[in-house]
Amino acid sequence: MNDKLLVVKEDVDRLIATAIQEIGTAESSKALQDIRVKYTGKKGELTQISKQMKDLEKDEKPVLGQLINEFHQTFNKTIERKQEEVTQKELAAQLASESMDISLPGRRQNFGTRHLLTQTREDLEDLFLGMGYQVIEGPEVELDSYNFEKMNLPKNHPARDMQDTFYISEEVLLRTHTSPVQARAMEKHDFEKNGPLKMVSPGKVFRRDNDDATHSHQFHQLEGLLVAEKITMADLKGTLLQFAKAFFGEEREIRLRPSFFSFTEPSVEVDVSCFKCGGQGCGICKGTGWIEVLGAGLVHPNVLEMSGIDSTKYSGFAFGVGIDRVAMLKHNVDDIRHFYQNDLRFLTQFKGGQN
Known part of the structure; x- marks a missing residue:
């Protein structure tokens, strides 16, 4: 080993x-980082020693390379052990200075729930x-033809007045009920291939009503339809009785x-x-023992024929449930506007349907 290499070693x-x-x-940790930069950084002391390799003989350069590698190994192991020690001390000091009580329970996260109208709609669908x-x-x-004409309400029919709505054009409007979905479904249904048509069509509807405690220009309906051979009022009554018992209570x-x-x-009218009173008479039923909940009937032959169904062979029943109305009745809500005002004091009372 010559003198120059000996000095470098x-x-x-x-x-x-x-x-x-x-x-x-x-x-x-900062002090350790400063030491790392001082010795192994781009301008560190070891870098300066490495630059002397160009002055060594060819057979001496590997010796210096080995010395530098041994330095890195020893240096890195030593600083890593010290870093673990320093990190623990710093964490302990931080916990002491911040006075954190890790035994305290965590903050509870508040979870939202489905809107009461959504809960009611899903209950009815189920x-x-x-x-x-x-x-x-x-x-x-919707088109006027589906909303009114195919529902046996030709133009200028006086019954249209009860369903005055918002018109986009003379033939395009915001639907006043979900019955148009039934007309569309009847047009497409193949009775020979698929058998009876049994469907419900839930959704939002619109009418030109003044907003008050029991009316809104926007509300929700669920209409039901069954079309098959030999359907009678007995089938309708049995279906609606099952609905009433399942939704409002077995005693209904x-x-x-x-x-x-x-x-x-x-x-x-059903x-x-x-x-509330079991039929004895109270404020909710206005002393009658009965509460009106929906309208229904056997599908008019004209409605069947306009959808391409032979009314001499097939018959059916239909019914319409006001989702807002049955939600108000079931949960004793006194004003339909509560559903649309986004008041958390009201909405958080109904915890069903949690997301």
Whole structure:
């Protein structure tokens, strides 16, 4: 080993001894980082020694390379051990200074819930799915022909006044009920291939009503339809009785009162026995023992024929449930506007349907 290489080796030995000593006295992560830069950085002392390799003989250069590698190995192991020690001390000091009580329970996260109208709609859908119905949805922006004419409400028919709505053009409007979905479904249904048509069509509807405690220009409906051979009022009553018992309570009874709807004949208003007083008479049922919940009837032959169905072979029944109305009745909500005002004091009372 010539004199020049000997001097370099002594410099490396001295450097590692000094570095180990400084690492041992370091008290912080910052101090360790400064030591790392001082010895192994781009302008560090070891880098300066490495530059002397160009002055060595060819057979001496590998010797210096080995010395430098040994320095890195010793230096890195020493600084890593010290870093673990310093990190633990710094963490302990931080915990002490911040006075963190790790025994405290965590902050509870508040979870949102489905809106009461969504809960009610899903409950109704589940009920009728269990009875063999399918759920079919349709457009909220509808054609006059489907919304009125195919529902046996020709232009200038006086019954249209009860369903005045928002018109986009003379033939395009915001639907006033979900019955147009039934007309669309009947047009497409193949009775020979698929058998009876059993469906419910839930969704948002619009009417030109003044907003008050029981009316809104926007509300929700779920309409049901069954078309098959030899359907009678007995089938309708049995279905609605099952609905009332499942939704309002097993003790409920229903009654049918004659009414008028252009798309059904005969038509009925359906009342359910009061679930507050059991039919004895109270403020909710206005002393009658009964609460009106929906309209229904046998599908008018004209409606069947306009959808391409032979009314001499097939018959059916239809019913329309106001989702807002039954939600108000079931949960004793006194104002329909509560559903649309986004008041958390109201909405958080109904915890079903949690996401």
